[in-house]
Amino acid sequence: MSRLDSFIRRLTAQRDILNTIAPAIDHLKGPILELGLGNGRTFDHLRELFPDRRIVAFDRAALAYDHSMPDEGNLILGEIQETAQDFVGIGAALAHADIGTGYADKDAITLTWLPQVMAGVLASRGVAISGLPLDHADLEPLALPTGINEGRYFLYRRR
C-alpha cells in the first residue's frame, strides 16, 4: 500500500472516530484539547462537531490557515510536551493527538510523555483519540468503529 493510500485511510479513521465519539461525550463537561494544531484541518472538524465547547489547541508555532486559527486564549504555543503539562487536571471531555512523525525513533521519544499527558488532561470517562498508541494504566482501550483496522488509529477512555 502506498503512503498516499495509507494516509487517506489514517485521516478517514481519524474523522470516523471523531464523528462516532462526538455524541458519546455529550454528557461530559469540560473542554476539548487538540495536541498538534498543524494546519488546522482537524481543529476545523472539531469546531464543527462541538460548536459550543471550548477547544484548546497546542503547537510549537501558529501555522494553521487563517480561518482555522483558534482565538488567542485557546492557542497554546510552545513545546507541547511542556505546555500541555500545565493542563493536567483540567478535566477535558476529549483529547486528540495526531503528532506521530512516521519515524520510530522520534515517535518513541514522544511516547515517553504523551500517554501520561493524555491521561492527565482528561476527566474521568473522558476520551483520548491518538495517532500513536497510548499505553497507560488509566486509559482503557475502546473498540474502533467498524471498518477501521487495528493499529491505524487509537481510542481510549479514561477510567
Add this chain to the structure above:
Amino acid sequence: MSRLDSFIRRLTAQRDILNTIAPAIDHLKGPILELGLGNGRTFDHLRELFPDRRIVAFDRAALAYDHSMPDEGNLILGEIQETAQDFVGIGAALAHADIGTGYADKDAITLTWLPQVMAGVLASRGVAISGLPLDHADLEPLALPTGINEGRYFLYRRR
C-alpha cells in the same frame, strides 16, 4: 463540510484519478513529472503505479520522508516555476501538480505560469492531473472518474 472532510475527499480524488489514468497512459513513452514533491506521499503512489518509469519530482527543498525521496538525478530543487521550465519539451506521459495553497491570491500567481508549464512538459496525448484548474488551449478537459465532484481535482489531455 469541514476542512478535514474536504481534504480527505481531495486526496481520494487525487488517488482515484491516478489509479484510473495509469493504464490509460501505458502506450505513451516519456517520464512522469511530479510538481511539488512535498513529503513524498504522492511520489510514493506514482512509484507503485509506474515502477518502470522515470519519475522526476520538483520542489523548493528536499522535505520528503527518507524512503520517499527520489534519487538525485530525479529530484529538481528550486522554484518550480523556473526549474520545470527547463523540462518543457521533454514529452512527459503524465504530469501531476498539487501545489494549490487554498489561498486565492497565492494560487492566482501560480496560475500565471502553471498551465503553460504543464502543457509544455507533456507529450501529445499526455495527461495532466492538477489540484488547480489549468486553462490552456492545448489542454483538453477529461471527464473525472465516477464519484468525484467537479472542481475537486482537474484532469486534462494534451492535444
